[in-house]
Amino acid sequence: METSPLAPDILFSIGPVPIDRAVVTTWAIMAVLAAISWLGTRRSGREPGWLQAALEILVETLESQVRDVMRRDAWTYIPLLGTLFVFLVFANLSAEIPGMRPPTGHIETPAALAIIVFFSVHYFGVRAKGLRAYLEHYVRPTPLLLPLNVLSEFTRVFSLMVRLFGNIMSHEIIIAVVVLLAGLLLPIPFMLLGILIGVIQAYIFAVLAAVFIGAAVGAVQLD
C-alpha cells in the first residue's frame, strides 16, 4: 500500500500553489472534452459528420434519460447533468489508462462536484418556484420536521460525495492489493469490473442529482 488515499498527491507547484495530480488529470479531461465538442460542432449542419452524429445521439439519449427521471422538460438541466455524467465517465475510466489515477479517487473532486449539485439544487428550486414557495417546502408536512428537512439537505449531498469517492478509491485499493498478491494476468478481470463500476457510479451520481433537482423544482406534469 503506497500512501493514504486522503493525502494530496502533489506533482509540482506553480509559485506558492501546489498542483495535485487530480488537478492535472481533471484539466486534461476538460481539454479532451472541449476538443471533442469543438471538433464535433465546428462545421455543424443538417448533414452531420460521424462525430456530430455521435454527439447528437449522446445528447439526445441523455435528454430522454433525464426526462424519464424528472418527468418534465429536461433541456434546462441537461447542460449541468449531462456535463456531470460525461465528465464523471471520463474521470472514472481514466483509471484504465496506465499511469493515470482517477481524480474521483481523491476526496476533493467528488466534494467539489457535490457542492456544485448542492447549490444548483437550490438555484433551480428557487428559480422554478420563487423564494418563498421554495422555502415553504422545508416546513411541509409540519414545521416540526424543519430540522430534519434541513439536515437531509446536507446528508444526502455528503453521501453523494462519499459514495463516488468510496467506490472509486476502494476499487483502486483492490487493484493495488491484487497486483501486489499476484502479478500479471489476475488484475485484468478486476480492471474490467472497474469499467463497469466507473460507468455505473457516473450514472448514479447524475441520476441522483437529477432526482434531487426534480424534487426541489416540484411536481409539474410533462405537457
Place this chain on the structure above:
Amino acid sequence: MTVEMFSIIGAAIAVSFGAIGPALGEGRAVAAAMEAIARQPESAGVLSRTLFVGLAMIETMAIYCLVIALLLLFANPYVG
C-alpha cells in the same frame, strides 16, 4: 495492544459487520426487481433505473462503514 492495533481491528470490524446489512438489503432489492422483470419484461427500463438508484441508497450505509475504516487507518485522530 497499542492504539494502532486497536484501530486496525476496529477498521476490520467496521467493514465486515457493516457490509452484512447492506448486502442482505441489496439482495432482497435485486431479487424483487428480478421477479418484477420476469413478470413484466416490458417495464425493465423503469425497473432497472429505479433499482440502480435504490441500490445506491442502500449502499450508502456500507460506504459510511468504509469511511469509518479509512478514518481509522489513515486519518486517526488518536495516533501520533
